[in-house]
Amino acid sequence: MRYLAPEYVYTVQGWQSNTLIVINDDGVIEALREQHNPAGSECLEMPGVALLPGFVNVHSHVFQRALRGHTHRALSQSETFWAWRNAMYRAASQLTPGGLYELALQTYREMLAAGYTSVGEFHYVHHQPSGEPYANPNAMAEAILHAGRDAGIRVVLLLTAYAQGGFNRPLEEGQRRFSDRSVDAYLRRVEDLRSAGFLVGVAPHSVRAVPPEWFQPIAEYSRNAALPLHVHADEQVAEVEQCQAAYDCAPIELLERWGALSPRTTVIHATHASQVELALLARAGCTVCVCPTTEGDLGDGIAPYAELLTAGIPLVIGSDSNTRLDPLEELRWAEYSARMRYQRRRVLVRDELASPGSLLLDCGTRSGAQALGLATGSIEPGRLADFVAIDLSHPMLHGWNEQDLLDTLFFGCSTSVIKEVWVQGQRMSG
Amino acid sequence: MRYLAPEYVYTVQGWQSNTLIVINDDGVIEALREQHNPAGSECLEMPGVALLPGFVNVHSHVFQRALRGHTHRALSQSETFWAWRNAMYRAASQLTPGGLYELALQTYREMLAAGYTSVGEFHYVHHQPSGEPYANPNAMAEAILHAGRDAGIRVVLLLTAYAQGGFNRPLEEGQRRFSDRSVDAYLRRVEDLRSAGFLVGVAPHSVRAVPPEWFQPIAEYSRNAALPLHVHADEQVAEVEQCQAAYDCAPIELLERWGALSPRTTVIHATHASQVELALLARAGCTVCVCPTTEGDLGDGIAPYAELLTAGIPLVIGSDSNTRLDPLEELRWAEYSARMRYQRRRVLVRDELASPGSLLLDCGTRSGAQALGLATGSIEPGRLADFVAIDLSHPMLHGWNEQDLLDTLFFGCSTSVIKEVWVQGQRMSG
Numbered sequence: 114m115r116y117l118a119p120e121y122v123y124t125v126q127g128w129q130s131n132t133l134i135v136i137n138d139d140g141v142i143e144a145l146r147e148q149h150n151p152a153g154s155e156c157l158e159m160p161g162v163a164l165l166p167g168f169v170n171v172h173s174h175v176f177q178r179a180l181r182g183h184t185h186r187a188l189s190q191s192e193t194f195w196a197w198r199n200a201m202y203r204a205a206s207q208l209t210p211g212g213l214y215e216l217a218l219q220t221y222r223e224m225l226a227a228g229y230t231s232v233g234e235f236h237y238v239h240h241q242p243s244g245e246p247y248a249n250p251n252a253m254a255e256a257i258l259h260a261g262r263d264a265g266i267r268v269v270l271l272l273t274a275y276a277q278g279g280f281n282r283p284l285e286e287g288q289r290r291f292s293d294r295s296v297d298a299y300l301r302r303v304e305d306l307r308s309a310g311f312l313v314g315v316a317p318h319s320v321r322a323v324p325p326e327w328f329q330p331i332a333e334y335s336r337n338a339a340l341p342l343h344v345h346a347d348e349q350v351a352e353v354e355q356c357q358a359a360y361d362c363a364p365i366e367l368l369e370r371w372g373a374l375s376p377r378t379t380v381i382h383a384t385h386a387s388q389v390e391l392a393l394l395a396r397a398g399c400t401v402c403v404c405p406t407t408e409g410d411l412g413d414g415i416a417p418y419a420e421l422l423t424a425g426i427p428l429v430i431g432s433d434s435n436t437r438l439d440p441l442e443e444l445r446w447a448e449y450s451a452r453m454r455y456q457r458r459r460v461l462v463r464d465e466l467a468s469p470g471s472l473l474l475d476c477g478t479r480s481g482a483q484a485l486g487l488a489t490g491s492i493e494p495g496r497l498a499d500f501v502a503i504d505l506s507h508p509m510l511h512g513w514n515e516q517d518l519l520d521t522l523f524f525g526c527s528t529s530v531i532k533e534v535w536v537q538g539q540r541m542s543g
Numbered sequence: 544m545r546y547l548a549p550e551y552v553y554t555v556q557g558w559q560s561n562t563l564i565v566i567n568d569d570g571v572i573e574a575l576r577e578q579h580n581p582a583g584s585e586c587l588e589m590p591g592v593a594l595l596p597g598f599v600n601v602h603s604h605v606f607q608r609a610l611r612g613h614t615h616r617a618l619s620q621s622e623t624f625w626a627w628r629n630a631m632y633r634a635a636s637q638l639t640p641g642g643l644y645e646l647a648l649q650t651y652r653e654m655l656a657a658g659y660t661s662v663g664e665f666h667y668v669h670h671q672p673s674g675e676p677y678a679n680p681n682a683m684a685e686a687i688l689h690a691g692r693d694a695g696i697r698v699v700l701l702l703t704a705y706a707q708g709g710f711n712r713p714l715e716e717g718q719r720r721f722s723d724r725s726v727d728a729y730l731r732r733v734e735d736l737r738s739a740g741f742l743v744g745v746a747p748h749s750v751r752a753v754p755p756e757w758f759q760p761i762a763e764y765s766r767n768a769a770l771p772l773h774v775h776a777d778e779q780v781a782e783v784e785q786c787q788a789a790y791d792c793a794p795i796e797l798l799e800r801w802g803a804l805s806p807r808t809t810v811i812h813a814t815h816a817s818q819v820e821l822a823l824l825a826r827a828g829c830t831v832c833v834c835p836t837t838e839g840d841l842g843d844g845i846a847p848y849a850e851l852l853t854a855g856i857p858l859v860i861g862s863d864s865n866t867r868l869d870p871l872e873e874l875r876w877a878e879y880s881a882r883m884r885y886q887r888r889r890v891l892v893r894d895e896l897a898s899p900g901s902l903l904l905d906c907g908t909r910s911g912a913q914a915l916g917l918a919t920g921s922i923e924p925g926r927l928a929d930f931v932a933i934d935l936s937h938p939m940l941h942g943w944n945e946q947d948l949l950d951t952l953f954f955g956c957s958t959s960v961i962k963e964v965w966v967q968g969q970r971m972s973g
Contacts, residue, residue, distance in 0.1 A: 179942055182951025185892045192888040223938045350886070409879030410954065412888045436954055437875075438939075445867075446876065449839030450883065456780070458622040458842045462615045508653045509868075512609055521612025524840065524866055527957040 114143065115538060116156035120505065121163035121515070123474070124492050128163070128515050136498045140537030144494055161506050162532060163518065165474070166491050167230025167499030168440040169481025171402045172343070172381050172431025174235055175257060176213060178220040179204050181436050194349050194411050201434075202287035205238050210247065210256040213238070217260035220435055225266045227438040227528045230499035230536045232266055233431070233485045235316050235343060235381070237273035237291045239302075244289035251302055258311050265541040267499075269485045270306060271316035271343045274299045274331055279321050280359035291318075296327040300334055307338070314341035314486065317373070320364045321352055325371050332373040341377050341486050343402075344368065347390070348382040348413050365390035374399050379484045381431065384413045388420065395424040400484045405446040407433035418451035418460050428461070429481040439528050444473045448523075462520070471519045500535040544573065545968060546586035550935065551593035551945070553904070554922050558593070558945050566928040570967030574924055591936050592962060593948065595904070596921050597660025597929030598870040599911025601832045602773070602811050602861025604665055605687060606643060608650040609634050611866050624779050624841050631864075632717035635668050640677065640686040643668070647690035650865055655696045657868040657958045660929040660966045662696055663861070663915045665746050665773060665811070667703035667721045669732075674719035681732055688741050695971040697929075699915045700736060701746040701773045704729050706757050710750075710789035721748075726757040730764055737768070744771035744916065747803070750794045751782055755801050762803040771807050771916050773832075774798065777820070778812040778843050795820035804829050809914045811861065814843045818850065825854040830914045835876040837863035848881035848890050858891070859911040869958050874903045878953075892950070901949045930965040 117134040124132070124145060133146040133156070184200045208216075224232060239253050240246045249255070254270055261268030275291035278284045284292055293299035306313045315335050317323040323331070335342040346364040347353055356364045365386055368374050374397035383390070383401045394401065403416045411434075421428060430443045437443075451460035463472040482490025489497040503522065505513065507530040513521045522530065534541050547564040554562070554575060563576040563586070614630045638646075654662060669683050670676045679685070684700055691698030705721035708714045714722055723729035736743045745765045747753040753761070765772040776794040777783055786794045795816055798804055804827035813820070813831045824831065833846045841864075851858060860873045867873075881890035893902040912920025919927040935943065939956040952960065964971050 181942060181955040182947045182949075182953075183942075183944075185889060185950040185954060186947070194888070197888065219938070219941060223941075226938070406879075409876070409882060410888075412882035412886050414886050415883050439957065442872070442957075446839070446879075449836075449876075452839060452842035453845050453880065453883065456842050456844050458624075458627065458840075459615060508649070508656070511649060511653075512611060512613075514613075517612045517616070520615040523612075524615060525611040527869060527872075527959065529957065529959050 114138070114155065117159060117164070118156055119159040119162045119164040119502070122492055123163070123165050128518065134164070134492070134498070136538040140498050140539065142492065142494050142496050142498050145492070159502065161504065163503040163505055164492065165501045165503060166478040167489065167501055167534065167536065168228045168477045169429070169485060169487070169490055170224060170229040170232040170432050170440070171379065171429040171481045171484050172235055172404055172433050173224070173232050174434060175217045175220050176205065176208055176238060177201060178435040179216055180434065194413065195351070197411060205290070206242055206287055208238050208253070210252045213253055214256040214260050217257050218264055221261055221264035221266045224432070224435075224438050225264055225534055225536070226531070226542055228440050228501040228531050228534060229432070229438070230267060230501070230534060231269065231482065231485060231487055231489060232261070233269045233271050233314070233343065235271045235273055237275050237318060239293065240290045242290050244292060251305055254302070254306060265536055265539070267312070267487070267536060269312040269314055269341070269487065271314040271341065272303050272306065273316040273318050274327055275318045275322045276324060276327050277322055280355050296330050299327070300330065303334070314343060316343045319345040319352070320356055320367045328371040328373060332371065335377060336375065339377065341379065341484065342373060342375070343379045343381060344373065345381045346383060347385045350385055353385050363387055363390050365393055369393045369397070377486070379429065382408065382413065382416070383421070384408060384416050386417060391417065391420055391424045391426065394426050400427045400429055400480065402429045402431045402484065403447055404431045404433035405443050405450055406437040409446065409450070410434065410436050415450045415454040418447070419455055422461065427480040427483065428476045429484045430477055440477050441523055441526055441528060444477050444523050447476070448473065473523050474519055498535060498538040501531055502533045502535070503530050504532040544568070544585065547589060547594070548586055549589040549592045549594040549932070552922055553593070553595050558948065564594070564922070564928070566968040570928050570969065572922065572924050572926050572928050575922070589932065591934065593933040593935055594922065595931045595933060596908040597919065597931055597964065597966065598658045598907045599859070599915060599917070599920055600654060600659040600662040600862050600870070601809065601859040601911045601914050602665055602834055602863050603654070603662050603865060604863065605647045605650050605865065606635065606638055606668060607631060608865040609646055610864065624843065625781070627841060635720070636672055636717055638668050638683070640682045643683055644686040644690050647687050648694055651691055651694035651696045654862070654865070654868050655694055655964055655966070656961070656972050658870050658931040658961050658964060659862070659868070660697060660931070660964060661699065661912065661915060661917055661919060662691070663699045663701050663744070663773065665701045665703055667705050667748060669723065670720045672720050674722060681735055684732070684736060695966055695969070697742070697917070697966060699742040699744055699771070699917065701744040701771065702729075702733050702736065703746040703748050704757055704761055705748045705752045706754060707752055710785050726760050730760065733764070744773060746773045749775040749782070750786055750797045758801040758803060762801065765807060766805065769807065771809065771914065772803060772805070773809045773811060774803065775811045776813060777815040780815055783815050793817055793820050795823055799823045799827070807916070809859065812838065812843065812846070813851070814838060814846050816847060821847065821850055821854045821856065824856050830857045830859055830910065832859045832861045832914065833877055834861045834863035835873050835880055836867040839876065839880070840864065840866050845880045845884040848877070849885055852891065857910040857913065858906045859914045860907055870907050871953055871956055871958060874907050874953050877906070878903065903953050904949055928965060928968040931961055932963045932965070933960050934962040
């Protein structure tokens with residue numbers, strides 16, 4: 114047993130002071146005790162510190178960290194998402210298992226220091242550039258998982274299926290290494306990682322890259338194994354138009370038709386989702402992951418935040434291309450983007466008097482944990498002891514009070530206020 | 544003389560290495576020498592450091608820092624800018640000269656640590672809450688100027704004129720302390736601050752708060768004294784509608800009619816400016832100041848960035864309500880907001896091959912200095928030695944190269960990468 118005595122801790126009842134956190138030897142929260150009654154030398158006093166649950170980064174492509182700052186010059190005549198994608202493919206073509214390990218190790222360290230204690234890694238660079246598998250077909254996935262372990266961040270590997278270059282189009286040159294030879298070969302790799310004890314989920318890349326004859330068995334596998342299913346949809350207008358042309362419906366309607374919508378499904382982006390699509394997500398109990406810094410970078414547009422909330426769809430966040438790593442900035446700009454779209458204030462800010470608990474914090478923690486199938490995201494007995502320790506004396510926080518501390522944090526701060534980060538009961542930095 | 548030898552320095556020719564900066568005893572850059580030829584112990588070697596010009600914060604209301612995080616709960620039934628303004632008026636009503644000094648001192652220290660070396664303080668809380676002047680009518684302005692001096696940041700006091708509560712409407716209770724008894728009384732206070740040697744500008748608050756019989760003498764004073772004139776315009780749709788109702792034209796058209804547009808004029812926000820208004824600004828050589836974090840917070844909408852650029856109107860940035868202090872975030876989200884509005888990439892990112900120099904950096908430095916009438920904002924002989932020292936070994940910058948260093952900084956970093964800040968040849972922090 115280990116005991117932490119922070120000045121404040123954010124529990125399901127809100128901010129608590131004089132609360133002792135009891136952590137067992139598995140790194141799980143055993144109990145919250147109402148008073149500081151330290152059990153001798155094993156109790157760590159944390160004056161001037163407020164503990165939050167660790168942030169959950171639901172959507173990361175870790176290798177894209179290599180592109181940071183290198184895609185803002187003229188890439189082509191038309192400066193679009195698709196030109197950016199070509200630059201990303203060039204970076205992907207350079208990766209080796211060893212190089213990917215180094216890049217992921219360093220990026221995960223930066224991610225952890227930013228307060229993310231868990232990450233969903235949407236991983237699609239699987240094979241040799243020719244498309245030929247490595248001797249170990251999961252060499253690249255394992256490089257990432259080992260980097261996560263060595264950095265100290267919890268990685269859920271969302272192994273990506275990628276079968277075609279667009280609706281009914283063959284793979285392009287730069288996409289060969291993303292693709293397995295068959296859906297069975299893909300599912301075998303998922304199975305192997307699961308058997309080896311890794312945390313995994315399935316991730317059919319998108320309706321444009323995965324045809325129905327792959328999609329359906331993958332969705333079935335996810336149902337049978339109770340694994341998360343993550344999929345990109347509606348990030349770009351062109352994707353919606355191509356889907357309409359190929360199938361006479363929008364991407365999320367196609368997901369529904371293919372049996373891919375369930376409470377374990379997380380749709381990444383949904384920027385251009387229609388009311389019909391949102392209603393399908395709501396009915397099936399799906400989650401939506403927004404990635405504000407990357408969506409801003411790529412010029413995707415602004416997600417239909419108000420409609421998502423009205424439909425009762427849980428929102429989570431992802432750092433996606435990892436051009437920025439700061440959950441506070443992601444959450445702040447989710448809200449600010451929404452304010453720009455609707456030209457009013459307080460879109461994602463719940464009225465705490467009517468409904469206690471911070472919606473922005475939930476997006477960054479509890480709902481994210483649920484989207485990855487993890488027992489973390491809140492500070493309560495039975496959850497993993499993943500914490501972010503906030504330095505209450507930091508100048509950015511000056512003027513905070515207990516009632517508004519989360520808002521001062523989300524709207525006024527960067528990760529500079531994070532003093533240390535804890536994963537499964539272990540202090541990882543500070 | 545003092546000599547700095549950073550690893551890199553951003554000059555008007557771009558990044559330079561092996562360049563020695565020579566600073567004279569007035570804190571002015573005397574010369575840039577092509578090689579490291581340190582004059583003995585007076586040369587400060589700065590390995591692993593890249594020097595940028597200090598950032599210029601063109602628009603600040605320093606006391607609004609007290610609202611950080613405290614305006615996101617339900618303020619009223621309708622969650623608008625105008626409800627936020629009531630909360631801000633309540634904060635303004637509490638201020639005393641002593642309290643304002645303390646708040647400004649602390650906020651300016653935070654601002655300086657964030658890399659802003661100069662600030663335009665748009666100051667409007669002038670008198671006692673009743674409207675009665677203090678014994679020293681500039682007591683509040685001097686509190687701010689002394690706080691700036693003690694924090695070590697350069698303050699240009701943009702003394703605000705405020706005469707009415709709206710178009711042809713009397714002052715409201717909470718606005719009394721903003722208003723001078725007459726435009727002459729106001730101009731006398733400007734004159735007094737100038738005579739005392741402070742850096743000042745005039746700031747008729749807006750066309751709704753200042754009638755033509757005040758506006759015209761203020762504009763004339765600015766012309767005669769060659770002082771900056773700053774004015775809010777087109778932040779909110781309601782303001783534009785009220786202006787149309789009262790004068791049958793938009794706010795910037797009214798500014799033109801009242802003789803307030805010149806190369807010394809900076810219009811704050813211009814979020815809802817029409818093409819006609821932008822053409823007037825361009826013709827008169829005016830500057831526009833955007834405030835992305837505050838405009839996001841207040842739900843103002845997204846400025847017409849592409850149209851501003853096409854019209855050749857210089858853009859500058861301000862931290863405005865000081866809810867966030869980070870010039871990198873302001874510049875990143877100026878660009879990202881523009882990408883959201885236009886759903887394409889690279890709106891404010893100049894093609895460096897066609898036209899060297901970073902437009903985002905110019906917005907944050909050189910153009911800002913011009914808007915405040917200051918000889919700073921670039922590292923060249925004759926300019927003030929105001930620098931931000933970037934730590935090139937910071938994990939956020941990993942993977943930088945010389946060609947893309949500014950983009951890696953603007954798109955991938957927070958102010959955590961700032962190692963120290965220099966104002967007029969003096970190291971202020973680090």
